[in-house]
Amino acid sequence: MPKSSQPTPAAPIDLILPCLNEARALPGVLGSLPPGVHAIVVDNGSTDSSAEVARASGAQVIVESRRGFGAAVQAGVMAATAEVVAICDADGSFDLAELGRVSGPVLAGEADLMLGRRRATNLRAWPVHARIANRVLSGLIRVRTGLELHDLGPMRAIRRAALLDLHLHDRRSGYPLEMVLRAHLAGLRVDEVPVSYRPRTGRSKVTGTLKGTLTAIADMTRMIKEIPS
Template sequence: MAASRVDLVLPCLDEEQALPWVLGRLPTGVRAIVVDNGCTDRSAEIARELGLLVVTEPRRGFGAAAHAGLEAADAPLVAFCDADASLDPAELPRLVELLEQGGADLVLGRRRPTIRTAWPLHARLANRVLAARMSRRTGIRLHDLGPLRVARTADLLALGLRDRRSGYSLEMVLRAAAAGWSIREVDVAYAPRMGRSKVTGTLRGTVTAVADMSRIFTEVSR
């Protein structure tokens, strides 16, 4: 990949334990955009000390952070990845290659747990139900929401994504499918996260995410 070909958005809320590892795994040609979503630790300082672009998004919510990063991106391609070390940015080139070869407009990383405890049972079951609903709605066989993903920056901005909570990633898939995009999955490793989980690692977080996504299914027309 050529230099500055991909901007990688890393929504970040207190990930100082994991962030150095994640940033150390960036492939050549990928610029990290760290979005400070209300960090109370040194996450943002760590990123700035490394000379990285840090965007501050005071509105709490994954969608708010992810979209702030998207709006700050200026590379032709934009990717998204959790900043908790559960996903490896070094796997991005395989997703980017599929996109650049014309095989897809949106590439999702299908999580494959490295160990059983990497993906809690309640979260895995919720994802299975979500994937089935996505498949029925889009007409595309999908197995995972794909927190590691890549698309063309201009096209993604043109989708006009509106959710700023846990439904952002789902809205992206549904609106992309409605726009006629080709959506593909690529297997990626999924490891236990570092630090405290805020969403799917807890039952309460999973319930909140499911509620947000149920709302998105209603709001986004076929």
């Protein structure tokens, strides 16, 4: 059962930051929060001081013992109270000053699910094997749904009620794809906007390793087969 370190204050946007050993990155990430954004850091089994660093930086901290990206994000969604929730990696790879590009259309009622299409700032930001995997999966989504998406962007925004109504069940790497596919099936307006993608602080648990990338591909391929078109 996820545990919260403090109550969530009212805010236009709750930003969910799934976190596994990101103590080095969190001060910069949380220090760049735009006005009106409340951070919920979901500690997903960190062995460093991530939770303490997050609390010291003013974030709400949720502890989710079940490992997996989807498990961490879902715990954050359940703890959120804002009408709109945003999701972003906690590793410093995104510029949170650009969060408004993703959340703005949702707040304005112009889109229901917005994704940040990653534009790497240099070659180190996005390994070649991860780019290829993303391109293949994006192509499968376009064929399957007709959505003109080019990236399963980790930075995204959606109304909390709409997300809960999707009843997502994956708790691993398939969660981001399941969100897109079920949103499309539900008739939600899905779109993307370019955002900067920088080298992360520390090593990625997924795209930074071939094993992590292959695991993510397996999870997402399974998701494509499971969800009806």
